[in-house]
Amino acid sequence: MIRALIPLGVFVALIILLVVGLQTSEERKLIQSPLIGKPIPEFSLPTMQDPEARITHNDLIGEPFMLNVWGSWCWACREEHPFIERLGREAPIELIGFNWKDRREDALAWIERYGNSWSRQVVDFEGQTAIDLGVYGAPETFLVDHRGIIRHKLVGPVNANSFDDLMRRAMQLRAETQ
């Protein structure tokens, strides 16, 4: 009898995990990053185009910007790409790419194929800075204000709805700088 209950026990554990996962999925997707309202962590990362050149957090602070975490291995990034393209074109603040856990040649090939929508691009192949940033999975998009404070985070691909939301928030950040 006890042995026959083992599968049920495993199943119950699985269900608990899924219920919790479901409850937190919106959180994980939308806002709750402990870093929101906190300054962006310090980093110094090489750029995509030139491995020798580096961009640090200090280079970015001063103007609001969007940070889009992506990787060539990530399908959902492909899906959101038309919206990333539009963000790059239409948003009133800079869109910076954050290439995560990728290989340079793969990432460059991807960019060539699908287009480069980011004005600048840093690479984090080991994923160290991503951990500091609390990156949960690609794609993710951060909004950082001109003081370097993380104001918003979107987990998952940008779609028509979140695009509008991001645009609205970007305009607000732009307005704050004036």
Added chain:
Amino acid sequence: MSAEFGQISLILALLLAGVLAVVPLIGAQRGNQALMRLAPSLAIGHFVFLAGAFAALAVAFIQHDFTVTYVALHSNLLLPWFYRLTAVWGSHEGSLLLWMLLFGGWMLAVAVFSRSLPRPFLARVLSVMGIISVGFLLFILLTSNPFERIVPGPIDGQDLNPLLQDPGMIFHPPLLYMGYVGFAVAFAFAIAGLIGGRIERDWVRWARPWTMAAWASLTFGIALGSWWAYYELGWGGWWFWDPVENASFIPWLIGTALIHSQAVTEKRGAFPAWTVLLSIAAFSMSLLGTFLVRSGVLTSVHAFANDPERGLFILGFMVLVTGGALLLYALRAPRIMTGSGFDWISRESLLLLNNVFFTVSAAMVLLGTLYPLIIDFMGWGQISVGPPYFGAMFILLMTPVVVLLPLGPFTRWKRDQTVRVLAPLALAAVFSILSALIICAVLDAWSLRAFSGWLGGLWLIAGTLAYAVRTARASRRGLPRHQLGMALAHAGVGIFIIGAAMVEAHTFERDVRLAPGQAVEESGYRFQLDEVALVKGPNWRAEEGRFRIFRGEREIAQMNPQKRHYYRGNQTMTEVALRPGLFRDLYIAMGEQLDDSGAWSVRLHIKPFVRWIWGGAVLIGLGGLVSASDRRYRQKRKSEQAAASRTAPASGQPTAQAHP
């Protein structure tokens, strides 16, 4: 009008399913023949109304009825008629309807083809399926109704996701769902057996062709999905370990374990509880897959419109179905018969190993897929699992399977000697080692992965062939169907392994800059770009590269990759040009226009033996179908007959020679 017709059909199907879920079950418990007899007719009516609902939605698409929200969101006036038809299952609501249609189809098939089952058993099987149907129809009607209207409707609709505007999309979901819902048959058989209180070898035998057919459909569906990703996603990969791919792969792995454990239970009466458990698991994993895809709990390219409410519904349904099944199992399993014992060296223990490896693999894939959730749950911070984890674990777990597989069919049930098993395979072993060496030398493919791929693949093919030849010689009537099917499937695994190893180890990829008139030479092929032309399709325009491919001085192919821009939704898609071949695929994808001179970045791939991946998978699926079609599974072995011959050995069933 058609939307209302569909809505009403769906409600009627729900009512019939509700009756089916209760009445025949009561009949079976009370021994009331009249109530039990209702089951097949109810199943037929249930299917008719589901078909009506599905047809209604299809008509709404064909007629451009944009007052139906689902149509307005996924179709437009420019969309050709065949994609309007496939758009029916292009998104969440409609694909659930397809799911249900196929589920109803399986019920219909069980009702029609299983008249020889004992009546109480058939009644219970159909009732269990009725219960599942009630759950899914409620799900559709309450949370995902495809027949909802918007008034006034828009003049034109949105677009079907361009990724889905492809012939591969016509068959991929239906085949996949065929597999998913087909496992419901095995599930229903197991539950009916548990309710009845006995696990009999007879019904395991009846369940086998259904399970194999479902498993074969799933195999075809997964293979088709992989092929579709290969040419449509423009990535040149064939498997990505995406959560949704995993969601279809986990039931497949469990199903593979199941069809093998069913063999043991049917032939030897061993592992009956395990077979029941796997039957429950295979369908539960299909439900879990549905949950993962549609709840938005994990991020994936396949993600349908995410809705936690839907997720909660499926979860609740899973708790009822799987939880109920496992509770029943816990209550009844201790009374389940146990089979006769067996030695270490026996077919039982080899099949047990097969089960262990496949189940562990399924658990491993499940764990990797849910890992982000687990980490989050435990508060361990944020780590992600990538393809390397899956790839490494999988090779590790499947290597022993490949090594041991050819031994299985040669091994006797119950007890055998190592020498007797290994002797007939010595030739196959020598052959595979030598030919692997020669082939790698000829192909100049010296890498551990390529060599072990050839070695493993040829070992499977040669070992399977050796068995097929011996069995065909031993019996007068040649190879029986179920053994032919097994041989096909096992050889298919070999072919698949060769393809996968060669692609992974020796794919050539290069990104080049090409202007019209320029050419680039690679591995004996010359790719020449003649021009980049502007072409137009029904709902897109594209820049098309006109390539000619030369081998030496001979022109062997013209290839026209496109960069497509879809008018609605402003999406850009890469249409790769493929030149398939038995031993290599040529693959060209257009990148970006680099400057005003007309130069483009172009990605070239030469993929050796990539077709063998799908060829092998198709052979595996075919093997399942051929096995399922064997008449021995449908022959009625009357209990009186069995009782009469119980004293005689094996009652006409070949045991030592039979297929696992």
